[in-house]
Amino acid sequence: xxxxxxxxxxxxxxxxxxxxxxxxxxxxxxxxxxxxxxxxxxxxxxxxxxxxxxxxxxxxxxxxxxxxxxxxxxxxxxxxxxxxxxxxxxxxxxxxxxxxxxxxxxxxxxxxxxxxxxxxxxxxxxxxxxxxxxxxxxxxxxxxxxxxxxxxxxxxxxxxxxxxxxxxxxxxxxxxxxxxxxxxxxxxxxxxxxxxxxxxxxxxxxxxxxxxxxxxxxxxxxxxxxxxxxxxxxxxxxxxxxxxxxxxxxxxxxxxxxxxxxxxxxxxxxxxxxxxxxxxxxxxxxxxxxxxxxxxxxxxxxxxxxxxxxxxxxxxxxxxxxxxxxxxxxxxxxxxxxxxxxxxxxxxxxxxxxxxxxxxxxxxxxxxxxxxxxxxxxxxxxxxxxxxxxxxxxxxxxxxxxxxxxxxxxxxxxxxxxxxxxxxxxxxxxxxxxxxxxxxxxxxxxxxxxxxxxxxxxxxxxxxxxxxxxxxxxxxxxxxxxxxxxxxxxxxxxxxxxxxxxxxxxxxx
Amino acid sequence: xxxxxxxxxxxxxxxxxxxxxxxxxxxxxxxxxxxxxxxxxxxxxxxxxxxxxxxxxxxxxxxxxxxxxxxxxxxxxxxxxxxxxxxxxxxxxxxxxxxxxxxxxxxxxxxxxxxxxxxxxxxxxxxxxxxxxxxxxxxxxxxxxxxxxxxxxxxxxxxxxxxxxxxxxxxxxxxxxxxxxxxxxxxxxxxxxxxxxxxxxxxxxxxxxxxxxxxxxxxxxxxxxxxxxxxxxxxxxxxxxxxxxxxxxxxxxxxxxxxxxxxxxxxxxxxxxxxxxxxxxxxxxxxxxxxxxxxxxxxxxxxxxxxxxxxxxxxxxxxxxxxxxxxxxxxxxxxxxxxxxxxxxxxxxxxxxxxxxxxxxxxxxxxxxxxxxxxxxxxxxxxxxxx
Ligand SMILES: Nc1ncnc2c1ncn2[C@@H]1O[C@H](COP(=O)(O)OP(=O)(O)OP(=O)(O)O)[C@@H](O)[C@H]1O
Ligand SMILES: [Mg+2]
Numbered sequence: 089x090x091x092x093x094x095x096x097x098x099x100x101x102x103x104x105x106x107x108x109x110x111x112x113x114x115x116x117x118x119x120x121x122x123x124x125x126x127x128x129x130x131x132x133x134x135x136x137x138x139x140x141x142x143x144x145x146x147x148x149x150x151x152x153x154x155x156x157x158x159x160x161x162x163x164x165x166x167x168x169x170x171x172x173x174x175x176x177x178x179x180x181x182x183x184x185x186x187x188x189x190x191x192x193x194x195x196x197x198x199x200x201x202x203x204x205x206x207x208x209x210x211x212x213x214x215x216x217x218x219x220x221x222x223x224x225x226x227x228x229x230x231x232x233x234x235x236x237x238x239x240x241x242x243x244x245x246x247x248x249x250x251x252x253x254x255x256x257x258x259x260x261x262x263x264x265x266x267x268x269x270x271x272x273x274x275x276x277x278x279x280x281x282x283x284x285x286x287x288x289x290x291x292x293x294x295x296x297x298x299x300x301x302x303x304x305x306x307x308x309x310x311x312x313x314x315x316x317x318x319x320x321x322x323x324x325x326x327x328x329x330x331x332x333x334x335x336x337x338x339x340x341x342x343x344x345x346x347x348x349x350x351x352x353x354x355x356x357x358x359x360x361x362x363x364x365x366x367x368x369x370x371x372x373x374x375x376x377x378x379x380x381x382x383x384x385x386x387x388x389x390x391x392x393x394x395x396x397x398x399x400x401x402x403x404x405x406x407x408x409x410x411x412x413x414x415x416x417x418x419x420x421x422x423x424x425x426x427x428x429x430x431x432x433x434x435x436x437x438x439x440x441x442x443x444x445x446x447x448x449x450x451x452x453x454x455x456x457x458x459x460x461x462x463x464x465x466x467x468x469x470x471x472x473x474x475x476x477x478x479x480x481x482x483x484x485x486x487x488x489x490x491x492x493x494x495x496x497x498x499x500x501x502x503x504x505x506x507x508x509x510x511x512x513x514x515x516x517x518x519x520x521x522x523x524x525x526x527x528x529x530x531x532x533x534x535x536x537x538x539x540x541x542x543x544x545x546x547x548x549x550x551x552x553x554x555x556x557x558x559x560x561x562x563x564x565x566x567x568x569x570x571x572x573x574x575x576x577x578x579x580x581x582x583x584x585x586x587x588x589x590x591x592x593x594x595x596x597x
Numbered sequence: 598x599x600x601x602x603x604x605x606x607x608x609x610x611x612x613x614x615x616x617x618x619x620x621x622x623x624x625x626x627x628x629x630x631x632x633x634x635x636x637x638x639x640x641x642x643x644x645x646x647x648x649x650x651x652x653x654x655x656x657x658x659x660x661x662x663x664x665x666x667x668x669x670x671x672x673x674x675x676x677x678x679x680x681x682x683x684x685x686x687x688x689x690x691x692x693x694x695x696x697x698x699x700x701x702x703x704x705x706x707x708x709x710x711x712x713x714x715x716x717x718x719x720x721x722x723x724x725x726x727x728x729x730x731x732x733x734x735x736x737x738x739x740x741x742x743x744x745x746x747x748x749x750x751x752x753x754x755x756x757x758x759x760x761x762x763x764x765x766x767x768x769x770x771x772x773x774x775x776x777x778x779x780x781x782x783x784x785x786x787x788x789x790x791x792x793x794x795x796x797x798x799x800x801x802x803x804x805x806x807x808x809x810x811x812x813x814x815x816x817x818x819x820x821x822x823x824x825x826x827x828x829x830x831x832x833x834x835x836x837x838x839x840x841x842x843x844x845x846x847x848x849x850x851x852x853x854x855x856x857x858x859x860x861x862x863x864x865x866x867x868x869x870x871x872x873x874x875x876x877x878x879x880x881x882x883x884x885x886x887x888x889x890x891x892x893x894x895x896x897x898x899x900x901x902x903x904x905x906x907x908x909x910x911x912x913x914x915x916x917x918x919x920x921x922x923x924x925x926x927x928x929x930x931x932x933x934x935x936x937x938x939x940x941x942x943x944x945x946x947x948x949x950x951x952x953x954x955x956x957x958x959x960x961x962x963x964x965x966x967x968x969x970x971x972x973x974x975x976x977x978x979x980x981x982x983x984x
Binding site: 422 | 793796797799851852853854856857859860863864866867868869870871872873874930931
């Protein structure tokens, strides 16, 4: 047997208006973790979709050899049949089915169409043990955090006798400890002879676990780095990705902080379904003009819920508390009122809550402030084109035209569209919920620059982020949330990673 | 410049249904030995289908918003009954009746819209209930009898023609003048649109294609006008129709209101989080549907000159089919007014053509069903290919 498990040769893939992949060659050795990195829209996801048959044979040119055999997959079932399993960034689990049912979906432990529950359960338990997930096989997916769902996805792949596992940004929505666990799991799978391809924008974790790193830029292979031969620094990877040296991760910033612009007092929110469960418990937070305030905490600590409840009660029931803007009480009981009071909330979940995927980029950008490009309710289309074009250039949204559908953008570029929408709404107080999730290092820098610029214009910004370096790198002040409560507040000058981590984790069950 | 092949590929989707309509017309023209395109039949075709088209305008918006309305046939019937009782039994002036009936339609729409938008009951269920309720009320109001005839003014709503200001023998010149004006306006708008697109550096269709397109459209309008002019001229209904189509076409494609409806149908949660007041929009979408159903109901009654308990039976199916044939998406957020109109005409021509050929209602239904399925398949197939 050769030591190359996968070889893709001269892959070219075109979409109407864009060539997503140009003559890309890519090979993976047996038993390695091969990282695939590159800027947003570089073609990483597309390459993996070609590989797994999402884009069927014939819709691209080039050859694919897996285990030495030529492959011409027409759909995912065919690629899964040979042991190639892809885990998409948007998890594909069925929320109201149990773990066991999800594990064997489409691959049921059954005889003549009748499910053998005993075998299902015992196999499920064996798989859960393999991936180190301590949950009952009967737990419903909807009752688990994203981190655990990710583990279920991997267990599901193992159930299909996976030989090459493909993970597209698996850690994008995981916090650090969950990411850690996931990477451990990949290393463990590697011991058992399962190769994997890891797509990630978190350069740190790439340099930690990868055996080889392939860098894509603008749809072409730039280079493949072999980590066994030389030590690869993070800066080295970044240079390959963006084509130049990026000396600082965070832009320089002089804060010029004014008086308090927005404040929330005694804010209490209850869960919309389990109405006796408090999700925000007596919260008091504020932001001043020109200030960037970080909200740190674990996934599920109630940060998103807090922000959404403030944004026109878009989340929760029985909300009590008062909001002040410039010292005066304001009414933010509906989203319209919140927006007209100058509040914006850019969501973390771009597909479900951020974008109208079947609409054009331009329509998405103007949606929250349509009246700005309309007179008497009639849209001024030329003006709309001009302003959305400006945002495309300012944020570097990579697209063939602003008339392209949001659905056809790469993940990171979709995120930029969501941001553009809220910048266009011209708010005074912004809640940015994981604004750099799934965004490449170069573009992250651009987004930090935009945040700084907003602050220098005198806006107040809340930044919700699971990446501690980011919080420490650009915030003036930091709140730490745990289980729906604010458990700490500190100036970032006196904050360290360890100190914040301690507050995030103490009393964790 | 785009290649001819890609141009064709893109436009087969845009104009696919139009081509299908023309093909079906040619087919029936041939099969009926030329009866289909006779002036009197063309006029009849418009009269017979006007109410389907009117309701399809409202239905398209409902479908784009992500829902469906099953009650339109029953609402049309109940409003026809209300109008009939007002005019015939209570001797109310027909203009007043007309206004009251439209208002009643709005109220019915508001009633259903409330349950859908604010009480969050799926439209399928609310309007299924509405379909039964209003059919029942029609029977109650009419006491199970047919009520008519109506004042002449009211009848003219459906059976009248616009007056002729020129007295030219055998040809209704006003009709031709109006057709000419309409063509000029359309050409002018298209030129402006094209200039705008060029200004912003977007790909425009090749010039020869632009010319051909305008010649075809003008030809179709003028041809239709000549046919009608050689009979009795433009029917009043057609004038109402053109105005309504232009109005709703404008609302859906050019206004913030329209944009928000598409956004809501495309992703309700994201639209809400962008400040779109989706319950209110949805509510008014159904109010609008109610008003258009009411108008359609009156036109049906005026055409038959009697309100019957069975009026409007099964209309909802033709109306919904028209929208889907015209390219609306069942999951919301996609669909065009002009598509729904073409879809409605397609169904109308089939109804008419098959009736002339003496095909029974049984087979007509079966054939229409298959056409619906094929049309949507064609759409889905094209979309999948272009991803
Ligand atoms: N269905 C499609 N239609 C048209 N263009 C597409 C389609 N899918 C992807 N693209 C384009 O192909 C290019 C590559 O996209 P891809 O999703 O592979 O990027 P990526 O490297 O995964 O980026 P990210 O890190 O942001 O996820 C982008 O320019 C994108 O706009
Ligand atoms: Mg991607």
